[in-house]
Amino acid sequence: MNSFADIVIHNARVMTQQPGAPEADWIAVSGRTVSALGLGSAARHIGPQTRVVDAGGATVLPGLNDAHLHLFAGGLSLSQLSLVGVSGQTDFRAAVAAYRASRPGLSFLAASGCDYRILGQTPLDRHALDAICPDIPMLVMAADYHTAWANTAALQLAGIAQGADVGEGSEIVLDAGGRASGELREFAAIDSVRACNPAAKTHSRAAQAPLELPEVTEAERAADKEVLWQALLHCATQGLTAVQNMDGSLYQLDLLAELDRDRGLPVRVRMPFQITEGMSPEALAQAARWRRSYATPMLRCDFVKIFADGVIESGTANLVADYAHLPGHSGAPLLCDDHLRALVVEADRLGFQIAVHCVGDGAVRQVLDAFEVARRQNGWREARHRIEHIELVDAGDLGRFARWGVVASTQPTHVPEAGEGYLDLIGTQRSSAAFAVADLRDAGAEIVFSTDWPIAPLSPFLTLEAALARPDWPGARDHRVGLAAALGAITRAAAWIAFDEAERGRLTPGMLADLTLLDRDLSVCPLSEIATTTARLTICDGQVTHDTISPLSRA
Template structure:
């Protein structure tokens, strides 16, 4: 007896991402699985009296997007905060902050996100004195797009107890002025956290990425508000065609809230969370916590089965780690957050336990340290299918390019991050890394050509989340100079990095990432044919339908 479809999507340009049948016209869904893929005529035979028929109107039908690197709690909170994306100049900054303050008179801390390092100019950095001129009687924190640097006004620094500075640990810095007081610039999480905790959320959204810890005390009202914030962020993901995401910060608090959402109304997006390993944590946490969380959260809707670390910070904040000196600062290479020996121990033990590792590494020095650690794991544990990753890889040393393939390391990169893309300024980045490093910066095509597996994502809320915008940025990236390599991939390679390869890196390539009978019914329908429009027009396409686990999670009538 032939099964009957619950949903049929027809009249589409189906891109299955399945090499055995790359294109089709229609897809049939039954329950939470794909029933069949074929021509309109073939799929029509699977309709019953209760089948929902959806006309794709010639638009692309493809596997749902898998955002391979994002921060759901922080991104969800940021949806309600001031966005300074694209704001330039003191007057525009002042107007935006003043208006936001007037609209939110009861906020304990005013937070402005996506603040360019060069928001004032390419020469002048923000200080507390600039911010005091805008607002001096309410605490204000501006946060850079990469979320590794913040700027606070004087009252915020005083209330946080850091106006006169404080030891904030290796790789973090409260920048001090010649007057012995903080300038207002706060580099990295430990420096920003004393101010961030004054926000309406108490900074809980930053715990998973900052300390890897749990909130001390949360009232029932606060937890309910946090869950509501997460639900809003999850709905936003679904509206963009995202059916899976891989979070890059994690703690038990987030996992338990997501589990409650799944148990009460169902997650509209599949979630993969990490155990966040910090440099002060004992190695035993990998067994006592990371492995235990993996066993507890192990469904295909919510799983916690990898370890995330930070090896360095960011270039613009001078906290990234390079093999050679910063071009503008002789004698300074950056300071890693883990020693080589310590990181090697973590990589070896995590992989021994069957836990993949993902490491934030911006500079080529940090990238090299991570590759060394993965090689140490191979030497200690023997060859294994670890699917370890490096996140960002803003600069790779030419001597390390081939090591991605030889160590089986996945390149997890963000097409929205290269300066000059997605509205980002070129400076101070280009000056800081220096002309000799330009060809090896954001070099995803070089890595792919050398045999590396690659996944794409946005690092939301560091960059805007819409996958179509990210794909547009990947396809339209411009070289910084005429003699620079072209790092663009083909459309098929780019879409694979957002679908089937992202499923593969999760060890879920046997059930998602392709439109194939028996696979999960995770589908997105676009308003046009992504293969026919010019690359410049990709970002103007709309997501008209998102289906996750057979459930319609977003639809434009």
């Protein structure tokens, strides 16, 4: 029997994430699995057809995982105007002008990554946008995607120039004269304009009705598949072999299933069934059908996603105490306690993992209460329920994560530099409760890292740097983590939270061949250079999906 490997990577620092055997010099891949790894020579695994890669001393990791991102929005952002780092009227105007000059005939300008204070103390509204882009509709997404701003042309195109009722939890903000100011808070308000963007309209419709397949033309479907395909390829270039796509729409599932069948996904994708406003616990029977229908090695739909609140910056996060800048206002839950508990109990009874968006400490407490009720009613199981973001957590709730087996899913790149602007909203007295990763770890919570792309850049190496080099905040403890813990949070823990720890997240013989070769040795890399790390080679399910050594074409 031929024992030669398909691929051997040698002269490497293989960080296995396997307790007791943490490192190796080489690793061999045969078919879909890791066939061997070790120290010294790999010569006996090399045959005439074996591809041999000299790593040059660089690090090999288990395939990198992003446990929370948004594929379609991320794919769209690749071609949108990026406002990341843009500050001030002059730079804003120049960025828009350069973008439009590169796209003659543009009929709708979509921008993303906008700082809430892009114009300093001047509020961003339709008048400010009209001064920059008066002639075509323009929609600008805040970096957190929970607020957007539209110019007058976009508001008129959407038919909301005089405002409109978009349901509880969302708001088309009105000016003193009773007209739409241009500020749009939360998804229903944002989608009223986003649905008018030709590139995003089907995604917007699918988000508003996630249980339905929208009527689309063949051209629209092909364009949407290409957006997803480019997003997946971008994931592979970052060294990612698995992602958890938090957009739980049937349309996206259907498109991804078609890509999986026809082209083969370059990255493993896990998706949720998303609970939307007014959905009853009985609707979760549909989630069980999706779980059965979408279950391949590369695409699964096997957990439930719920939104419990919004974000701090727009005042829509649910806090225990009032916002510092808004006395008398602490936000509000998106779901009342009884409704949330009914949904959580039923999803848990059906055997689903539940992921809940919670930014404020009030939302975190409400959801922990719901998880406790589910445990008491349904009994104990290793459900690995998870709370996403956790920007604020009350000290009294820290121990409840471990007690009820709840995972803390956090994004290191979301932490504002030294609390800039953020502390003005929550108050310096709550500095110690913000982004409290060290407190959560000390309390025994399992931690997983992710990016929330496109809210933050997709690079896992920016995530590593943010976790390792987090600056101190006034009045807060040191929340930095070490390299081993940070790597574990984007490899082993990210596989574990997907219930895949028996097959991936570690590099040992028999595990799936999901691995990433970097361009340097992370163990000796200066902290200041970690963010510039890149993936040289990405292998998913034994297939090379990204290759800067011998470039591939996956067009």
